[in-house]
Amino acid sequence: MTHYEPVIGLEVHAQIHTASKMFCRCPVVEDTGDLEPNTYVCPVCTAMPGTLPVINRRAVELTIMTGLALNCEILPVSRFARKSYFYPDLPKGYQISQHGLPLARDGYLEIDTENGPRRVRIDNVHLEEDTGKLFHVGNVSLVDFNRAGVPLIEIVTKPDMRSAEEVRAFAVKLREILVYLGVNSGDMEKGVMRFEASVSVRPVGSDELMPRHEIKNLNSFRALARAVAYEIEQQIKTLESGGRVTQETMGWDDARGVTYTQRTKEYAHDYRYFPEPDLPPLEVSREWVESLRRQLPELPDARRARFRAEYGLGDFETELLVADRAVADYFETAVGLGKVSPKTLANWITGDLFRLMKETRRGIDEIPVSPEGLVDLIRRVEEGTVNLNTGREILEEMVATGKEARQIIEEKGLAQISDEVALREIIEQVLDQHPAQVEQYLGGKTQVAGWLMGQVMKATRGRANPQLVRSLLTEALEARREAR
Amino acid sequence: MRLTREEVDHIAELAKLALTEEEKERFAEQLSAVLEYAARLQELDTEAIPPTATVLPLRNVMRPDEPRPPTPREDILANAPAAEEGCFLVQAVWGVEPEPEVEP
């Protein structure tokens, strides 16, 4: 029986979150779904007659930086081209894109697979503009151009992936890089990243080019991986039953978990590219590239390696910290204060802080606890001002109210009692109240000490320093033995 | 170079132009004449000649990433043949996916 091997390539579109649009100065606003339509538009991005594009320098720079992060060659001369097709969300009747001379090409991204690391080659990285949005209401469509002209970076891979898992790993890693570069928020729910997968299968060992299915408009990692897995399975089934796969454009029905053929016309793909006459070419000098290279932040893989080496963190916590640039930055800021060990910080962040972030559905830069605030709290625990459990409760309060640890401790009287005189007094009281248990202890049933300790903690409402209580309690009991 | 009727149909489709039969006939003829005239360019050996897309010596014309207030929506919609709820209104778009068929 023939074994089949999937051959998968990706096209990834990611919005670039510059302050202004690609070719006009309208603000770029991440669409949270409640934006009033056509309120971030101007004559340029709605293609009024006579208007002209002007290139946003930041968008070009972020695209070059992405190219560098993906190990690409940066072309010395690059230019924009018009890609012509008609659709109501495309105001000019052409999209300004790049064709033939992209900003970057021939790179790669290394992903981890079950068979070890694997390089996925990048064909090119280029810059273009987004289209508007259509809303379908009955037999009409409404057009909103708020998104029209938002800069889009397009990353095109070679067909180097061999499974849905690899595709997912690539997408996840690419997202991580884009977020690290500040290209976009990585907020998939807002549609800031969109995927198109081209999938074919061929007999193992063959290097034949097989007809592909291009699956459009995949907007989440899950949809991407599921659609690719589904396609692979279907194509193998088709071939095994003696059928043929034909080149097709597919849609993905997420609810039913199936791909389906999109109705397209054959001539629809003649985009008639030609150089954009309204925009002079870009000359990307070596100096420019080098200065952008210097601006590159440390990328996730390098940071992972450093976290393990420099902070002695394990793979699991490193992964948790590095996956989100903001978290890793937060962690490093906290470590940099030099008051708490990296290990302890990692535990607090990936444990309680992550839980609280998840519960309140906020990112680390949205919660009101600064790295300084967290370190201050941990120090108070380590110094014994409060015990660990109280510390965790205080953090919850900090996340909820934005108050500082000290304020919460004061307001609620949570400071740990480490005053030996005060504690001795409480212990004596507890022992006096429970003579039977004291007798048991003195009779050799020393495990009763634990119960007595609980009573002391209860009497202090958990504020007592447990170590101190333990030693003072033992002391007090032994004193009573001697006193007999 | 003679344009066929099929080619005229195809170009009109690409350009989204509804043409009458008479226009198609006439354009086939007139465009053929222009293309025939243009065929003289093939006389020239341009193997080593770079194409001119722009006559300007300009490069790297860019602006800083600074937003400006957008145009009031009423000004943008003022010329719209049809508008509703702050949007441009059109008939249902083509190419909207048909109901997917479920595998039995």
Add this chain to the structure above:
Amino acid sequence: MNLYELTIHEARRLLDAGEVSAEELTEAVLARILEVDNDVQAYITLMPEEALEQARAIDAGGGSGAPLRGIPLAVKDVLCTAGVPTTCGSRILENFIPPYDATVVARLRAAGAIIIGKTNTDEFAMGSSTENSAFFPTHNPWDLSRVPGGSSGGSAAAVAAGECLGALGTDTGGSVRQPAALCGVVGLKPTYGRVSRYGLVAFASSLDQVGVLTKDVTDAAIVLGVIAGHDPMDSTSVDAPVPDYTAALTGDIRGMRVGVPKEYFIEGMQPEVEEAVRAAVDQLADLGAEVVEVSLPHTDYALPVYYLIAPAEASANLARYDGVRYGLRVQGTDLEETYKATRGRGFGPEVKRRIMLGTYALSAGYYDAYYLKAQKVRTLIKQDFDRAFEQVDVIVAPTTPTTAFRLGEKVDDPLQMYLSDVFTLSMNLAGICGLSLPCGFDRQGLPIGMQVIGPAFGEETVLRVAYAYEQATEWHKRRCGL
């Protein structure tokens, strides 16, 4: 003398001296329009109230010192004017009112000019006779049965008939110079990048340039000085200083080298045109210029190159007219049919022809053979001029092969129509500047134009030579008999 016959610089003097008010001048021009525009049909839209209001504001002391203060000018209807219809001579934009001014219009306003109306044009500036206007053809003021040339025929005719003191046009393949020649006025096409294209409704983006039409060379220098200069809204506008162009008008061209290209005197051209231009060249020699024969060997290829590149760019530029955001919408059975019906009915035959041609030249399988080939030959044409300008300061040639032809004469033969631009296309392809000025009349009394062509940013040189010739002759003083 009637006020409407004044040149801009003459009117400037009278206005500054207080001998004439802006209101009187504007009224005189508006009255002249009422008198002759039924016959000439130069205007698509008139703005009499706005114009008079503006004139009164100027008379009340507004805009003192501004170079065009109180001067009534016309603007070709492919240039956007805020709040005033901008039709491009097309049904598809018949009701379009831009929310903004083209940069050149804003500059005219800022310089104190009074904009009195929008002039007729071939639809989207595609044509050489103004007969491709969707609304009506404009007539040549020298002979109403003839075309004024095009596509800036409305502007040229308006200037020639005294319906404005000067006008803006646009020149993609000769659309300022050719109608200037046919109407006996001065037409200047600046270097590509000299004047902002923002708000100029695009025909062919790598060729379009805003130009000026005036009664004499001095006026052209004045208006160019106002509209030239860098515009951050147009990435193809060059950030080079704008000189005082009137300072170049010295009348002295001794020692200047004037090139005469042999390829511009061709078989089939009207003999009187050749005679007039040759006589003008002699005149320049008499004024002390050194006349040199030059060669522009790829001249013959300019027409096919132009008619591939311009339609290709136009096919994309005109894709935005889909009936979604503005302009005409012709409802069809579904959205796609609506697109096709809107464009099929909204565009006239010449525009459709060029969209078809351009779409074809860019389509899969033909790009290399047509569009790319044309771009390469464009390089050769540009190199011809580069070499010629190593030898000479300016090139002098006829603007058109014939004087004004009859209305209807070439409408059904696109290729013949295209040939009337055969002497003007090359400068757009090379991106250089050129000016047409009157250099005689044929036996029927129709004006003949001569082009003075300069290298990129050679406007001062061109104006200097043209001015010297003009001052030595009387042609520019003749007025049409209307």
